[in-house]
Amino acid sequence: xxxxxxxxxxxxxxxxxxxxxxxxxxxxxxxxxxxxxxxxxxxxxxxxxxxxxxxxxxxxxxxxxxxxxxxxxxxxxxxxxxxxxxxxxxxxxxxxxxxxxxxxxxxxxxxxxxxxxxxxxxxxxxxxxxxxxxxxxxxxxxxxxxxxxxxxxxxxxxxxxxxxxxxxxxxxxxxxxxxxxxxxxxxxxxxxxxxxxxxxxxxxxxxxxxxxxxxxxxxxxxxxxxxxxxxxxxxxxxxxxxxxxxxxxxxxxxxxxxxxxxxxxxxxxxxxxxxxxxxxxxxxxxxxxxxxxxxxxxxxxxxxxx
Numbered sequence: 106x107x108x109x110x111x112x113x114x115x116x117x118x119x120x121x122x123x124x125x126x127x128x129x130x131x132x133x134x135x136x137x138x139x140x141x142x143x144x145x146x147x148x149x150x151x152x153x154x155x156x157x158x159x160x161x162x163x164x165x166x167x168x169x170x171x172x173x174x175x176x177x178x179x180x181x182x183x184x185x186x187x188x189x190x191x192x193x194x195x196x197x198x199x200x201x202x203x204x205x206x207x208x209x210x211x212x213x214x215x216x217x218x219x220x221x222x223x224x225x226x227x228x229x230x231x232x233x234x235x236x237x238x239x240x241x242x243x244x245x246x247x248x249x250x251x252x253x254x255x256x257x258x259x260x261x262x263x264x265x266x267x268x269x270x271x272x273x274x275x276x277x278x279x280x281x282x283x284x285x286x287x288x289x290x291x292x293x294x295x296x297x298x299x300x301x302x303x304x305x306x307x308x309x310x311x312x313x314x315x316x317x318x319x320x321x322x323x324x325x326x327x328x329x330x331x332x333x334x335x336x337x338x339x340x341x342x343x344x345x346x347x348x349x350x351x352x353x354x355x356x357x358x359x360x361x362x363x364x365x366x367x368x369x370x371x372x373x374x375x376x377x378x379x380x381x382x383x384x385x386x387x388x389x390x391x392x393x394x395x396x397x398x399x400x401x402x403x404x405x406x407x408x409x410x411x
Contacts, residue, residue, distance in 0.1 A: 107353055108149045108174065108220055109137040110238065111229035112209050113158075115184045116341065117200075118379055121191045129380035130162050131185070133253065136342030136381045137227040138170050140349025140371035143392050144357065149174050149220060153211055155182030165382055176215045183209070187341055195340060210234070213241055223248035225352045228274070229345070232258050235270040251276045251352045253345065259283035272304035276355065278348050280311040293318050294326070309351060309368070311344045319365055329365045330402040332373040332395040339379045347372035366399045367392075 111134020118126040134152045141148040149171030156177060166172050186198040211230075223246040228238055235252060242248055252274040254267070259279055264287060271277060277300065279287070284296045293310050297320040300308040307321040309329075319327040350371025354364030370392050374383045 106147045106149060106171075106220060106223055107141045107145055107225045107227075107349075107356070108151055108171075108223060109134040109141070109227040109229065109349065110151045110211060111135070111137055111227065111345075113150070113152045113154050113175070113182070115159075115162075115182055116187050116380070117184060118187045118189070118339065118341070120189050126379040128159070130165070131187075131342060131381055132183075133229045133342075133345045134227070135166075136345035136375060137229065137253070137349035137352075139342075139375065139381050139383065140346030140351075140368075141225075141227070141353050142170055142385065143350055143371045143374065143388055144353040144367055147171075151211060151216060151220070152176070153178050153209070155180050158182045169382060169385065171219075173219050174217050176211070213237060216241070220245065222246040225249040225251070225356045227348055227352050228252045229255070229348075231255050232263060232266040232270050236273060239270075239273040249276075249352065249356050250274045251278060251348055251355070253278050253348045254283065256283055259287040261287065261289060263287070268303045271300065272306070274306075276307040276309065276351070277305050278309040278311060278351065280344055281313070284310050294320075297326070307355075309365075311347055313340070313344075317347070317365070317369070319361065321361075325361060327361060327365060328403070328406050329369055330399060330406060332366075332369040332399045334373050334376050334395075337376045340376060341379075342375045342381055343372045346375050362400065362403060366396055366403060369399050370395045 112132040113135050114132035116129045116131035118129055134150050138148050138150045151174035153176050184200045188196045226242050226248045228250055288296050288299050290296050297308050301322055309317055309319045311317045316331050317329040347368045351368035354367035358364045373395055
């Protein structure tokens, strides 16, 4: 079983021309589980939801993955505006007050007993919660733990906290903007070296349309291209889906390159529509058709680097 310990958010999307897509299912945990779902049917989500979570969305979730880890709180479901600018950038404006944000922090005592033999966990939480979760999760099958830090955690004043927890997880994956801010460096290779110096075992820097870059403590350095799609509709959640695909890839694949290409393919599916849930019809065949050219491009790209 693969799970995400993360968040569920309802997104209200506003495009530059004023077009809106209201009530889309979002949240880092939801997108990550969909990224896992591309490669495995045994996936679940552990997250808090509000008492007002739409039953229509819950019914859709039940058809896609295990929802026994969704915990209903006495609070409203968190909502956020996703505002897109003409240059393609996105600005998130959370619509809940600070009290409601408390539901993003999952009480470890609410963790469902049904998830007891875990293969992999996507951990989307603050750095001060990582040690607690790592100790707890290792007792449930000793899963591979991929930590995706919260954006608000990736600031220079939190660097010491990050250094303390990096050795605890099996992989960490920030995006490039977050990593630059945290480390005070611009160059991706320099940032990766710094993460490894601080004790990270594996690091993947997600760089949007430029792809991603992997490095580990064994000396591997791999550039990863994107998996191409015909039309990019919405970039929201692609990074989370990447992490989900990467998690499954690390567990199921013998080669690092295979895991990284799986991640790139997982990231491609949410780009094609609004909201976290995409069609799973013929998903294995569709994923394979994107995986092959991605792998070929990655081999060419890294051959040029050598």
